[in-house]
Every structure is written in structure tokens, then in C-alpha cells.
Amino acid sequence: MIPAEDKKKYILNSVDNALSLFNLFFDYEELTVNDIAKQLSISRSTAFRFAVTLENRGFLTKTDHATYRLGLNMFSLGMLAYNRMELVSLVHPYLQKLAEECGETCHLAILDDAVHVMFIDRALGTNQLKMETAMGYRQFAHMTATGKAILAYQSAQTVNEYIKKTEFRQMTHHSVKDASELLRLLDTVREEGYACDNEEAEYGLTCYARPILDVTGRSFAAVSISGPTTRMEKNKHDHLERLQRLVDHVVQTIV
Known part of the structure; x- marks a missing residue:
């Protein structure tokens, strides 16, 4: 500073x-x-x-x-800042409870622009070995579970624009290789209702995420649980159920 x-x-x-x-x-x-x-x-x-x-x-x-x-851009920026603060305020108590229950780090993320997902809130788990992503951290959406969860419930136009502008960098040999693979993964997310980061950005790290949808069925955010792969895979079913309960609580509050 x-x-x-x-x-x-x-x-x-x-x-x-x-x-x-x-x-x-x-x-x-x-x-x-x-x-x-x-x-x-x-x-x-x-x-x-x-x-x-x-x-x-x-x-x-x-x-x-x-x-x-x-001008309108000033209004739009003000509303964006307000909505983000409102979303964090609404979700954080549930996120904190989730982290206490599962012991892993939990995140709230939004699509920040045409190609990046941004982590806007975090609750640290109780386990010693944990993921600690900084607030405001941005990453290509397809390289994160939260990003894929959000993209899967966007319009076809938004997804196509994303594909045109993104870079399919290979961070690990599990990373999404191209647009065709991403589209297949997004189909799977819509079928199963959740997204995964299976060591796609970093070896040894796995993440599960569920989208938060508005009344039109479009995603405006996603919540996730992240941790060491062995622990995450062992508790996958429980993590996904907990994420769904969090999403249900948030949606009920909004509605």
C-alpha cells in the first residue's frame, strides 16, 4: 500500500x-x-x-x-457496483455457513466482462490445506468451475462471443483445449446442474460450482467449493448437495 x-x-x-x-x-x-x-x-x-x-x-x-x-454509462456503473454489493451482502452468510460445514474454501463469482469471471466474495474453510483466491481475482471463465456454471446458462450469442474473444491456454493437460470441448462441457453442465474444474487450472486442485439463476433462467452468479482433489472427490456428493441448498436459499430470498 x-x-x-x-x-x-x-x-x-x-x-x-x-x-x-x-x-x-x-x-x-x-x-x-x-x-x-x-x-x-x-x-x-x-x-x-x-x-x-x-x-x-x-x-x-x-x-x-x-x-x-x-450519461447512461455512469448509471450502469453505479447500478453494477450496487448490485455486486447487494449480492455479496445477501450471499455471504450462506457462504460462510457452507465453508464451516464442508471445511473447504467457498467462493461467489460473477461474469465480469465478455471473457472473465471475477471472484467477489470468499469464505475460508476450517481445513489446514485450503485454496485462498484473492478477492477481485479474474480468470478466463472456461478455466474455472464458476465460470463454466455461469456460461452454461447464458445465451448462445454470449457464449459465441466468449469463444471468439477467449484464449484456450493449456495450464495443465486437463485444461479445456478448444471451443468444441467447451461447448460439450457446457451441455454437460446444463444436464447435470453443476460444473467442475478437474485440475484444469492447477494440478491437485478441484472445484465444484452451481449457478444462481434469475427468473428467466439466465445465470447472474455462481457459488463454488474448492479444495485438494482427493478430499473433493471423496466428498463430491455432499458438496453438491450443500451448494444446491445454498442456491435454493439465495433464490428464495431474491424472489
């Missing part, structure tokens, strides 16, 4: 000013370029470039009377 007194030398003034511009909207619904320049103590030409750049990326929108308002 960078000491507070040293942070100033790493700050980019242009980015800092752009973020300060966003903060103005806590007090103002609309702003002209002159308003922005005055409030931030910057030149009008600089304020204009900030506004045009942010409008181009959808974070500001320009009105018919030449003022700027917050």
Missing part, C-alpha cells in the same frame, strides 16, 4: 480533474462548459475537452441547450 503522503506524486492531474468533474454532479443536475471551468478552476478549452471526451464514452450526455448531464 502506498503511504498517504506519497500518493500525490502518482496522481494524474487530468484524471483527477475528470473525477472532480463527476463530483460536481452531486450538487448540480446540469452544467455548462463555463460552469465546469469555473468550478474546477481550469480553462474553458480544457473543460470542453473533458466534457466532449466523457460524452463520447457515454459518461456524460449533452442536452439540447448545451449543458451536460450524467
